[in-house]
Structure formats: structure tokens, C-alpha cells
Amino acid sequence: MSSSTGSLRRSAGSLLIVVVVWELVGKLELIAGGTFPPLSAIFGRLYDDRADYPQHLAATLRSAGIGFAVGSVIAIGCGILFAQFKMLERIFRGVSITFFAVPLIVLVPVLLLAFQGTMPRIILAIIAVYFPVMVSTLIGVRDIDPRLAEVIRVSGGTDRDVMRFVRLRAALPAIFAGLRVGGPGALLGVMLVEFGGGVRWGLGTYLLGSLGRGEPARLWGIGLLATMIAGISYGVFSWFGAYFLRTNLSTTVSMKASSTTLDSDDRYTGLQRLVLGIASFCTVLVLWSGALRLMNLSPVVARGPVAVVRYLFTGARGADARDRLLSALGETLPLAGIGLMFGLLAAFVLALLLDLFPIVGSAFFPFALISQSMPLPALTPLIVLVFGRSVLATVVVTFSVTFFPSYVTIAQALSSSPQGAIDVAESYGARRLQVLRFIRLPQAIGSLLTAARLAAPRALLGVMIAEYLATGNGLGNLLNESRGKLDYGMIWTVGAVSVTFAVLLTQIISKLERQIGRKFLV
Amino acid sequence: MAGETLLKIDNVSRSFDLRGTVVHALKNVSLQVPAGSFLALIGPSGCGKSTLLRLLAGLDTPDAGALSVNGVDPFTLRQQGSIGMAFQDPALLPWRSVRKNIALPLQILKRNLDEYSARIQSLIELVGLSGFEDAVPGQLSGGMRQRVSIARALVTEPNILLLDEPFGALDEILRRQMNLELQQIWMKRRPTTVLVTHAIDEAIALADSVAVMTSRPGRVVEVVQIDLPRPRTTEMFRSTEFHAIADHLSELLFTHATA
CATH class of the missing domain: 1.20.5 (Single alpha-helices involved in coiled-coils or other helix-helix interfaces)
Structure with a gap:
């Protein structure tokens, strides 16, 4: 039996176990008094609601589709430009990092102020798509096998020819890896704006309405449907990416491993x-x-950087605004930190365990796939449903959005130890545990920081969504409240401050990461 | 052709800054061979032989000195499509078939591919890959890939053929075979050829003259003429003349390596 059919069988087996356990737990109402309904009830409810879904689904998919398409074109274009003109990339790096780190939810009120109809949804989808697609395009186009470029140059080719004959084609796997992340991103962006209200149709609108009425089976149905859509788009782009990757490998002795960081x-x-x-x-x-x-907005509604500083420091209610902001920060940041720590720690421990007992890995795979695909706006109401409108729910949201991506990053690093080094250790009779300790672990330490850098903005977003939707604390709530009170200054301030914190955090981590990377660079 | 028909390397120097220390890859190197001849550059790692080849290809520029073929500088030659080059790694585009990989330089020079289909086909036959026209590199063995890259280097009918250890990654038996094949190909059109190698027998089997180089700083210590008749055969590899030249070359290499 080949190992791939074996792992397929284990995955199928564990999926079956999930289904059975879910059904039993739901039927027996073992968790939080019926907030975790059996699968049969969820699908039954989906069937009963079948008349509602098409319009909600169509509205969400339409905005997400347009946003995804436009965002991808912009991002791929920028990626190619940035790869060609290093200085341009460097100048726009602040913008890129801002788009990476911004907790998308802070843009919701701003976009709703500035635009009408479906525009806010489409724009947030574009923003959600931009960073992952831009970065993977940039890296894919930039990091080619240098010998291929020399072949073109020796034959009389220019930089343009290198781009045309090598870079664009060689970048396809990376571009599709970006699109794979961008698809679910677009869905997330659209659903977040739908939470902000103002539209009749959309999965997010439907979800929020059902949360208010406390209908667990319907909530889960919408959540699973959104997960399925995200999962399908992830799967389709993965397939294309894998196809192009297969056709890109093969000859070259050492295809340079793509780096995940900017220059x-x-x-x-x-x-x-x-x-x-x-x-x-x-x-x-x-x-x-x-x-x-x-956008030609009234300066009362639209606040620029100067207006935000003025609002906080020289305005009539500056002191009051500062107090509210600081107390909200005091609630949000520790929770984001705690969730992030737990997520990283659990991911690290699990990655180590799975390295020692690989058979568990393939059984674990379906969970990883599902939770990777579940859009955050769909996940949050479900967690709130199960854990109540509490601090615990916030931490659980944060944990779950940081855990799996971190796990994937760390597990990849653990498994990418050079085979030669492992062979050396094993030729001296090293056990699995020793290989882990002497070779894999030292290599994976750096990946913990990489995981932290990637997860930190997600942690902040997770906390803020939970606060915005459910718990009534912190920055998320301050944002929501300010919308209600038409406190435009505060809306922009919360946005600016949370972006600043997210950017600072990722920059600090990435600095540490580079220092460690330099130390171990051969 | 009127004027000088020469490959001329005139007092060329090139150094690199490697983490703060300056490495003299080439220092005051001068060489001259007649056009249409076969020059081999041989020497230990780090003697600058590959750097010299890259300078000839116009992939790099010297700090001092000049290089030319028939009075034309490498950059101009490159743009005219006069240079064919093959590397130690075949460096094929993995998503292109054998035929399309060979056609790549023609596409870059914006030639009409339809006019060249016969030439491409004959090159494929010349390097012994008939039947593999539509295979992609991943379906070929290492030796076959290297033949594709040599066919690609020849497709523009270049006046200058630059070979950077093209058989370095092949096993001994295959390497000898490829040496003889390369000689056959070369004798048909006699492009001015520069071969970088670290194998003494390969240099003798193929070249009209062998430039022995040494490192720190990279320089040419002697140019040895190889007067063996062509076509050279496997029997010649066992002859006394062959061994005499080989002994002389290895003596040069080892004296200067330990000096």
C-alpha cells in the first residue's frame, strides 16, 4: 500500500470519527446546552432554510468575486512592479505592511461612511486579497534560478525578456499560493462589512440576524457553508499551484527556496x-x-492623519478621548497577547508531538483543513454561541485564529531539516528524540517567530471581532460605540491606533526573526 | 574576414568583495587565440576560469582591461546573438519541451521560428535526441538534458561558443562520450570555442590550446598547444603523446598549486 492511500484512508477515518462524535455530542447536548447541535439538525435546518440561501449567497459571492478579481489584478500588478523596481517596493513597504497588519474590522465603519451600496464590501475584499497575493507574486517573480536569467542574457535578451520568458512563468506556483489565501480573505472581508449592517442580503447579514435570535442550527449551517466556499476556493487554487509547481521543478539542481520575508x-x-x-x-x-x-468627503466625517492627532491631543474632548482609548487598549491588547501565546504554544507542542508520532498527523489533517478554511466572521459567532459573551470566548477566538496557521508554519520548519544532517545523526545511532533535539528543534525555533509575526495581526483582528460582535469590551466595542454615536474622530483614531500597534508588533518580531536568521545563516 | 580574426583577452583584472575581503579572481590576464580555434581553460577551483568565461559572455564586466572577438566587445556580440553558452547545470526552462527550449534563443532574437524548424530538427538529431522533441526536461536523464543545452547554445549558429564545465556533473563514461560528440559538432562549423574544465583529459581531447590557470590571484601560467590530429579518437587517449601532454599539464597545475 502506498503511503498516500494510507494517509488518505487515515484522513477519511478521522473525518468519519468527527462526524460521529459531533452527532453524538449534539444529540446528547453535551456542550453548552444545545448550542452545539448535531450534524443532522444542522443539515435539516439548512434544508428548511433553502429558500433564504440563494439571495444571501449570491450577494456575498458577487461582492467577494468582484473584490477578489480586482484585488488579484492590482496585487499581481504591484508584485511584478515591485520585483522590477526595488526602490518602488521599498517606498511602498509601509503601505504593504499596513495592509498586512490592519485589523480589517477597523476599516468597516470608515468604508461604510465613505461609500454606498456594495462598494464597502468590494473594497474590503480587495484590501484583504492585496497583501498575500502581492507578496507571493513579488517573491515568485523575484526569486528565480539565476542561471535561467543568464541563459536569456547570453542569448542577447534584456530584462524584459527575462521577465517574459522566465519570471512570469516561474512565478505561477507562488502566485497561485497567494490566490489560495486571497480567496478566503475576500470572503472574510465581505462578511465583515455585512456585519456592519446596511445591507439586506448577504451571509454576514444572515449570520448576524441569526445570532441575535439564538438559532444554533442555522448559525452552524451558515458557518459550514461559508467554510465550504472558502475551502473550495482554497482547494481549486491549490490544485493549480501544485500543477504549475510540478511543471516548474524537475531539472534544476537547486531551485532556490523562496523566502517568506521582504528584502x-x-x-x-x-x-x-x-x-x-x-x-x-x-x-x-x-x-x-x-x-x-x-473621495471628496466632508472633513467632519473623513479625518486625515493631522485631524486624528488633533482630535487626541489638542481637541476639546482630547483628554476624555485619550482615557477611553487607553482603557480600551488595556482590555484588548492583553487578550490578544494571551490568545497569541496560547495559540503559538499549542501549535509548537502539537508540531513536536506530531513529529515524534507522525501517524497522528494525517488523522489530524482534516481538522487543520476545515479550521484553516473557516472564515473568521463565521467562526466568531459560533464560538460566542458555545462559550457565551465572555472574555473566555474572546480568548478562544484568538487562540483558534492563531493556532492553525502557526502550526502549519512550525510543522513545515520542523520537517524541512536537511536530510544530510539527519543522516549524520542517525549514522551515530541517534534516536528520533535526539534527532528532534539536536537537529529539528534548533531549526524550528526561528519558525516560532515567523509564526508569531504572521499570527499577531490575526490575533488582534480576532479579539476585535469578538469584542465588536459580542463582548462589549475593548477596541472592538469602542469602534462599534463610536459608530453609533457618530464620533467620527474616535472611529479614525481607533483605526490608526490599532494599525500602529499591529505594525509595531510585527516589525519587532520580524527584527528578532532577522537577527536569529543571521546568526544561523551559513 | 578582414582585420584581426582573434579572440583577445587583454590585461584583464576582476576582483570581488567577499564579506570585506577583496578576492582577486583575475589579475592581469592576457590571452590570444585565432578565431575558429578551441581553447580550454583549466585550473583549480577559484582560479577565475569561470569568471573569465562570464566576462567573455558579457555577463560581467572587468575592473580593468578589455576582451574582444574580432575586435567586437562581448556586449555587442551578445546582442547580435553571436554567443552560444552552455553551463554545468543545463539550466533548461522546465516547462518547455526539448524543441521549445532549443528555440528559446531564436525567440529572444525575435527571429521567425517557422524558418528555423528544419535547423532545430537537425540539431535535435545531431545531439541524438530524435524522438524526444516534445519531452520536457523532467522526463530526460542528466546527459540528455546537457545535450539539449548544447543544442540550444548552437541554434543561433554562434561564432563564439562558451562552455562552462558542461559535462562536470556527468559520470566519467558519459563524459567521454559527450566529449567525442562535442568534437564532431564543433568540427562541422568550427565556432571559436572556450571550454572551462577541471579535467585534464577533457581539455586535451577537445582543445587546440590549453590555458593553465592558478589561483590567488587568478592568472594564466602557461598556454600549452595540443597538436594531436583531428578527429581525436578514444585510442588516442591511450597514446604516449596524450600521456606526455597530460603529465605536463598536471605538473603545471600541481607545481603552482603547492607553490
Whole structure:
């Protein structure tokens, strides 16, 4: 029996166990008094509601589809441009990092203020798609086998020819890896805006309405449906990516492993770095003010960077605003930190366990796939349903959005130890545990930081969504309240402050990451 | 052709900055061979032989000195499509078939591919890959891939053929076979050829002259003429003349390596 059919069988087996356990737990109402309904009830409810779904589904899919398409085109275009013109990438890096780190929910009120109809949904989908697709395009186009470029140049080719004959084609697997993440991202963006209200149709609207009425079976039905859509788009793009990857490998002896980070600044001097940093920071501010100017909004509603600073420090109610902001931050940040820590720790422990007992890994795979695909806006109401409107629910949301991506990152690092080093250890009679300790573990330490960098913005988003939807605490709630009170200054301030924190956090982690990386670089 | 018909390397120097220390890959290297001849560059790792080849290909520029073939500099030659190059790694585009990989340089030079289909086909036959026209590199063995890359280097009928250890990754038996095949191919059109190698027998089997190089700094210590008649055969590899030249070359290499 080949190992792939074996792992397929184990995955199918564990999926069956999930279904049976779920059904039993639901039937016996073992968890939180019926908030965890049996699968049969969920599917029964889906069938009963079948007349409602088409319009909700169509509305969400339409916005997500348009946002995904437009976002992908922009992101792929930017990725190619940035790969060609390094300085352009460096100047726009602040913008890129902002789009990566921004807790999308802070943009919801802003977009609802600025645009009508389905535009806010489409725009948030575009923003959600942009970063993963742009970065993977950039890396795919930039990091090609240098010998292929030399072949083109020796034959009289220019940079344009290298782009045309090598880079674009070689980047396809990376681009599809980006699109694979972007698809569920677009769905997340659209559903978040739907939570913000103002529209009659959409899965998010439907979900929020059902949360209010406390209908567990319907909530789960919507959640599973959204998961399925995200899962299908993930699967389709994975398939294309794998196809192009197969056709891209094969000949070259050492295809350079793609890095996950943007170019490091090592080649610049300290002063140049400072100038570049300031330039890329200013680009963010200029784009922010420029966008407001372009949209031609009233300055009361639309606040630029200067207006936000003025609101907080020189305005009449500045002191009061600062107090509210600080107390909200005091509630949100610790929760995000705790959730992130637990998520990372659990991911690390699980990755180690699975490395020692690989057979569990394939059984575990279906869970990983499902929870990777479940859109955060669908997951949050379900967790709130089970754990109540409590701090615990917030931590659970944060944990679950950080756990699986971190697990994937760490497990990949653990399994990517060079076979040669493992062979050396084993030739001296090293046991599995020793290989883990001497070879795999030291290599995986760096990946813990990578996982933290990728998960930190998700943790903040998770906490804020839970706060916004359910618990009535922290930044998420402050955002929601300010919307109700038409406190525009606060809406923009919460946005700016949470972006700043998310960016700072990821930058600090990425600095640590680079230091560790440099230390172990051969 | 009127004027000088020469491959000329004139007092070329090139150094690299490697983590703060300056490495003189080439220092004051001068070489001259007649056009249409076969030059081999031989030497230990780090003697600058590959750097010299990259300079000839116009992939790099010297810090001092000049290189030319028939008075034309490498950059111009490259743009004219006069250079064919094969590397130690075949560096084929993995998503292209054998035929399309060979056609790549023609596409870059914006030639009409339809006019060249006969030439491509004859090159495929020349390197012994008939029947594999539509195979992709992943379906070929290492030796076959290397033949594709040599066919690709020849497709523009270049005046200059640059070979950077093209058989370095092949086993000894296959390497000898490929050496003889390359000689056959070369004798048909006699492009000015520069072969980088670290195998003494390969250099003798193929070249009209062998430049022995040494490292730190990279320089040419002697140019040895190989006067064996062509076509050279496997029997010649066992002859006394062959061994005499081999002994002389290895003496040069080892004296300077330990000096």
C-alpha cells in the first residue's frame, strides 16, 4: 500500500470519527446546552432554510468575486512592479505592511461612511486579497534560478525578456499560493462589512440576524457553508499551484527556496535605512490623506492623519478621548497577547508531538483543513454561541485564529531539516528524540517567530471581532460605540491606533526573526 | 574576414568583495587565440576560469582591461546573438519541451521560428535526441538534458561558443562520450570555442590550446598547444603523446598549486 492511500484512508477515518462524535455530542447536548447541535439538525435546518440561501449567497459571492478579481489584478500588478523596481517596493513597504497588519474590522465603519451600496464590501475584499497575493507574486517573480536569467542574457535578451520568458512563468506556483489565501480573505472581508449592517442580503447579514435570535442550527449551517466556499476556493487554487509547481521543478539542481520575508535592508547604511523608513512611513500618510481628498468627503466625517492627532491631543474632548482609548487598549491588547501565546504554544507542542508520532498527523489533517478554511466572521459567532459573551470566548477566538496557521508554519520548519544532517545523526545511532533535539528543534525555533509575526495581526483582528460582535469590551466595542454615536474622530483614531500597534508588533518580531536568521545563516 | 580574426583577452583584472575581503579572481590576464580555434581553460577551483568565461559572455564586466572577438566587445556580440553558452547545470526552462527550449534563443532574437524548424530538427538529431522533441526536461536523464543545452547554445549558429564545465556533473563514461560528440559538432562549423574544465583529459581531447590557470590571484601560467590530429579518437587517449601532454599539464597545475 502506498503511503498516500494510507494517509488518505487515515484522513477519511478521522473525518468519519468527527462526524460521529459531533452527532453524538449534539444529540446528547453535551456542550453548552444545545448550542452545539448535531450534524443532522444542522443539515435539516439548512434544508428548511433553502429558500433564504440563494439571495444571501449570491450577494456575498458577487461582492467577494468582484473584490477578489480586482484585488488579484492590482496585487499581481504591484508584485511584478515591485520585483522590477526595488526602490518602488521599498517606498511602498509601509503601505504593504499596513495592509498586512490592519485589523480589517477597523476599516468597516470608515468604508461604510465613505461609500454606498456594495462598494464597502468590494473594497474590503480587495484590501484583504492585496497583501498575500502581492507578496507571493513579488517573491515568485523575484526569486528565480539565476542561471535561467543568464541563459536569456547570453542569448542577447534584456530584462524584459527575462521577465517574459522566465519570471512570469516561474512565478505561477507562488502566485497561485497567494490566490489560495486571497480567496478566503475576500470572503472574510465581505462578511465583515455585512456585519456592519446596511445591507439586506448577504451571509454576514444572515449570520448576524441569526445570532441575535439564538438559532444554533442555522448559525452552524451558515458557518459550514461559508467554510465550504472558502475551502473550495482554497482547494481549486491549490490544485493549480501544485500543477504549475510540478511543471516548474524537475531539472534544476537547486531551485532556490523562496523566502517568506521582504528584502532585508542589509545592503543599506544606517542613514539610508532611516531615510527609507521615513519615506515609506510618509507614503502611508500621503496615501491616507490623498485617498480622503480623492473621495471628496466632508472633513467632519473623513479625518486625515493631522485631524486624528488633533482630535487626541489638542481637541476639546482630547483628554476624555485619550482615557477611553487607553482603557480600551488595556482590555484588548492583553487578550490578544494571551490568545497569541496560547495559540503559538499549542501549535509548537502539537508540531513536536506530531513529529515524534507522525501517524497522528494525517488523522489530524482534516481538522487543520476545515479550521484553516473557516472564515473568521463565521467562526466568531459560533464560538460566542458555545462559550457565551465572555472574555473566555474572546480568548478562544484568538487562540483558534492563531493556532492553525502557526502550526502549519512550525510543522513545515520542523520537517524541512536537511536530510544530510539527519543522516549524520542517525549514522551515530541517534534516536528520533535526539534527532528532534539536536537537529529539528534548533531549526524550528526561528519558525516560532515567523509564526508569531504572521499570527499577531490575526490575533488582534480576532479579539476585535469578538469584542465588536459580542463582548462589549475593548477596541472592538469602542469602534462599534463610536459608530453609533457618530464620533467620527474616535472611529479614525481607533483605526490608526490599532494599525500602529499591529505594525509595531510585527516589525519587532520580524527584527528578532532577522537577527536569529543571521546568526544561523551559513 | 578582414582585420584581426582573434579572440583577445587583454590585461584583464576582476576582483570581488567577499564579506570585506577583496578576492582577486583575475589579475592581469592576457590571452590570444585565432578565431575558429578551441581553447580550454583549466585550473583549480577559484582560479577565475569561470569568471573569465562570464566576462567573455558579457555577463560581467572587468575592473580593468578589455576582451574582444574580432575586435567586437562581448556586449555587442551578445546582442547580435553571436554567443552560444552552455553551463554545468543545463539550466533548461522546465516547462518547455526539448524543441521549445532549443528555440528559446531564436525567440529572444525575435527571429521567425517557422524558418528555423528544419535547423532545430537537425540539431535535435545531431545531439541524438530524435524522438524526444516534445519531452520536457523532467522526463530526460542528466546527459540528455546537457545535450539539449548544447543544442540550444548552437541554434543561433554562434561564432563564439562558451562552455562552462558542461559535462562536470556527468559520470566519467558519459563524459567521454559527450566529449567525442562535442568534437564532431564543433568540427562541422568550427565556432571559436572556450571550454572551462577541471579535467585534464577533457581539455586535451577537445582543445587546440590549453590555458593553465592558478589561483590567488587568478592568472594564466602557461598556454600549452595540443597538436594531436583531428578527429581525436578514444585510442588516442591511450597514446604516449596524450600521456606526455597530460603529465605536463598536471605538473603545471600541481607545481603552482603547492607553490
